[in-house]
Amino acid sequence: MSQLPNCPQCGSEYTYEDRGLFVCPECGHEWSEAQSVEQESGLVVKDANGNLLQDGDSVTVIKDLKVKGASGPIKQGTKVKNIRLVEGDHNIDCKIDGFGAMSLKSEFVKKN
Ligand SMILES: [Zn+2]
Numbered sequence: 001m002s003q004l005p006n007c008p009q010c011g012s013e014y015t016y017e018d019r020g021l022f023v024c025p026e027c028g029h030e031w032s033e034a035q036s037v038e039q040e041s042g043l044v045v046k047d048a049n050g051n052l053l054q055d056g057d058s059v060t061v062i063k064d065l066k067v068k069g070a071s072g073p074i075k076q077g078t079k080v081k082n083i084r085l086v087e088g089d090h091n092i093d094c095k096i097d098g099f100g101a102m103s104l105k106s107e108f109v110k111k112n
Helices: 033-040
Strands: 015-019 021-023 030-032 059-061 093-098 100-104 109-111
Touching: none
Parallel strands: none
Antiparallel strands: 015 021, 021 030, 059 109, 093 100
């Protein structure tokens, strides 16, 4: 079974297939498979175990991470919900309780 792509318009993961088109229930966008392959060739982000990560995934931090300006590190085992993948060295945008908006490196997390 092939995995459905996220909506290229709003990034929703709750897409489904309907008569050869992909449909996004959140913004109503419809698109064909050919387009989605193009979209998907962009960003490939893998966790510490080599699993592919997607927008909206939940991950766990696998080592203590120092944070500039914070009183303590982000502890190993911290759960992070609803990540967003971005380009660059720190390729995960997320919010962590007690720290606020953060950028993490995908090599320091694993998919839940
Ligand atoms: Zn959408």
